[in-house]
Amino acid sequence: MIEPLACVALPPEDEALRAEVRAFLRERLRALPADARARSWMGFDADFSRALGARGWLGLTLPKAYGGSDRGAFARFVLAEELLNAGAPVGAHWIADRQSGPLIARYGSERQKRFYLPRICRGEAFFCIGMSEPGSGSDLASVRTRATRADGGWTLSGQKLWTTQAHRSHYMIALVRTSGTSEDRHRGLSQVIVDLSLPGVSVRPIEDLSGDQHFCEVFFDDVRLDDDALIGSEGEGWSQVTAELAFERSGPERIYSSIVVLDEWLLHLRATRRHDARHAHCAGRLLAHLGTLRAMSVAVTAQLARGASPVIEAALTKDLGTEFEQLVPTLVGDLLNDPDAPPPPAALVRALAYVTGMAPSFSLRGGTREILRGMIALGLGLR
Template identity: 65%
Template sequence: MFDTLTLAALPAEDDALRPAVRELAESATADMPTDVRARSWMGFDRAFSRRLGAAGFLGLTLPPQYGGGGRGAFARFVVVEELLAVGAPVAAHWIADRQSAPLILNFGNEAQRRAYIPPICRGELVFCIGMSEPGAGSDLASVRTRAEATATGWRVNGQKIWTSNAVHGDYMIALVRTSGTVDDRHAGLSQLIIDLKAPGVSVRPISDLTGDAHFAEVFFDNVDLPHDALIGEAGDGWKQVTAELAFERSGPERIYSSVILLDAWITHLRTAVRDDVATLDLVGEFTARLATLRAMSLACTARLARGESPVVEASLVKDLGTGFEQELPDAIGRDLAAHPDQPVDAELYRALLYVTHIAPSFSLRGGTREILRGIIARGLGLR
């Protein structure tokens, strides 16, 4: 059920991380044009991720015995906010740090924790998440990829789609069916760690409108895995994946996808010395909405810091944040078009084109709008 989100402030000791993170992020983006920084989510740079790991900015919420920082969710909030604010390339560590390592910590066995979490904290492993499938989309209970028990472990057959960074990935955590049929819905689902270099795994990149290939299809053809590929207990996959999605949906990454474009547009307005009321109102509206969304995200972070799983609240942040991110490029494009006498910087124009093209994907990643609103409706007792 839904609980009221209570405003939360960043603890001073976590906010104190900003200068060091900002220096590292700005050094990585100093020579990047605006349109490249606008690709922050998709910016893949293993060397930068290793630098973050060496500086202690990955695995902040994980225990020190596994290489983590032993801090709370607020510390990670600060780091993510600083990285996205300048458009630093985060894709190489993004999923592993945010989802995979906490999932393995909470549900994996000790051998899995020792094997995977320390290199994740060092920025050395790239993980991807195998959830969506053709014909299933965000209806994760409809997954058909199957893992059959064998004498030595598991044999996987099936397909995943819209898998972020699978092309670069080392491992996938896949939601698969280990018993029953699709008609059983949530029952019989499990999560497996799959080595993407294993025989029988093939990855096919999907090019988007921008020309990038962030997404991919992944095929499993009689992929044999050891017993310890299973995370937790067989059949507990649905419980595990819903807990995992709370990490994915509630953070500042759900409100800052278009922030580089927003900053570039406001810089343009200062140069253009424009004072028309409609434009000023638009800047004020976006600023107020961003501040409100940030406050909601912080409130969710406070609940995560208390060990709670704000599934409904995180879905609200993700749905409202995605709407904000998708409206920005359209509104900015129309504002620029309404003032054809004022020249537009080439970098701003390219950033606008990129974000306009990629924005439809914002409501795919992390759960479609329809699925999120179903979760919200159930949490509010409306269905």
Template identity: 70%
Template sequence: MSTLDSLSLTAIPPEDEALRGPVRAFLAQAMKSVPAPVRARSWSGYDSNFSRELGRQGWLGLTLPKEYGGGGRSPFARYVVVEEFLNWGAPVGSHWIADRQSAPLILKYGTEAQKRRYIPPICRGESFFCIGMSEPNAGSDLASVKTRATRTGAGWLLNGQKIWTTNAHHSHFMIALVRTSGSAEDRQQGLSQVIVDLKLPGVTVRPIEDLAGDSHFCEVFFDNVQLAGDALIGAEGKGWEQVTAELAFERSGPERLYSSIVLFDEWLAYIRTDRALTAESLRLAGKVMAHLAPLRAMSIAVTARLAAGESPVVEAALVKDLGTAVEQLIPAAIADDLFGRDAQRVPLELLQTLNYVTQVAPSFSLRGGTRDILRGMIARGLGLR
């Protein structure tokens, strides 16, 4: 069966869709005074108090077992909640990675002690994780990582560097892909994953300011960082298999569709006003929706595969590649529409939102795997190479 054959239209179950109403009511109140340029940052936005409130509401760790503080719900429940967070522009960046992939990874590969230590505070919105994958000269080519964890009598000695690590300066822990044997020339062989307490001596985190003035990307240095023996997660040497499964969570969710959605909604509100609606703007709105609707269906279909316990790596890559293309289309097309109008009639908040999204849009096709890498994976999955 090909990748395309394995995705079929899937409806979100009614019991999970029922979450949408309460979440919308909460967000309508919480986000009512937040301006659009701030809301446009959403899943890169940091607000630890907001994350703790979501934990109190029971909206974090929805898919995790109740015995570890989770909701015991299906991935569809999380899909509904996340979709609402993004569409409202909620500041979810602090807990985002921990909830989306770190906790599921620990649940699947961790020891019982690791599960009980790390998962409950994630569900409460109190413990934040970052991803230690990319390195200088090894961005999307994860198999060539050089950061090394060497076994010692006390555990593991960690040395190396990670880069483009989202929210590392706000995180408590990192799950890092490291080399525990061999060399970079050995590619996938000898890779493992370790949990790093970012407060340990020898860890240095340096934020990187981007074009938009944000500093959510970081570089992280490890200089003889002593990790305990239980820092290893999963089996030694199985890091490549584990990180590949982890990326299916990162690449397939609503965040790969809605990074520009606050801008799109602000523009829709504007063109609905008197004298702002044109035939060209109608065509643009239709074009964007014609892309978003099937992509959302694909994303939900991948969620169904995840709910079945599968690891739809290629399908997730397909959603991510097509989704980021639409996310980049939105600011470019809206800019074309607005620059042909009388600037005095365009709301300042809309222009500010457009400015921000335009500046960060190039990163959409980089984070979570570059376009060329993803298309290579898709081609192999379809038997084209």
């Protein structure tokens, strides 16, 4: 396992969590091969998530009054880094823990907090994100799914696309239009919590190139929602979802999607004693890139810990992190194709095949590269 670089120090009380998490993961993941670990935050294991919840490792940053641990953003950074570095199957709880829980804690009603947050912290409530829609591309402000006031509640109609783990989730937090039209852009958007077991909700998984089913289409056919399905204030959905995306774009998952391949390749080099210039140059390039990205991610976490909403900084971290994640399978794959090199372990080959197939999606999820660079340019005053 690649050690976190010592040049970026975390608070000692949070760094102390690392040893305990590693010991747990060594025992829990002992028999998990590299190609299974390469799936990590796309890997769905509800029992594993509940085991984390039993140890108090879900909802680390949420208030104790709602089942959380009242720890800071750096504690969650350490936990997330160790989980992803080890290739743990975190897909079941990931979205609920990373962004749905903090969003509800920040904007939700007291009833919403008391109902959802303890369940998230126990690993009993899994969430998905309802943002993307057909025909909208990366233009999130053009969403057309609509929630209309009706008899003390809401009627929801529309469709969401590329919704990760929707077929295995209990709830969706959806960005919807509650007034106006798509031409109104950011005005009139709100967020609602949708119980995916309600009548009128249909979920269709999409099979990807690897044969897995992570992404889904979700259809809402006049779904009846209670009045308290609304999160925060009506019409404030854009500002809320922007804050939510800062959680999604800044964490270790925007660095470590390919880390198992890199880790296993380095182990292969050590085992075969490959020390030629090409391999040394590649390893040095990737590790230098990784160290810089980690420092950036830690810096964004520091802003989150201060209560800021580092939207532009998170977008920059995500954009550069995606570049690194896609570079790893490309460079490693080229070197492993050397006919004069010792044959790599089968598990490394399978892990590389999986990550290579998934790598194009890294620059789509959480915001496309073009959208992120537009945001960065705007933040720098370049447009």
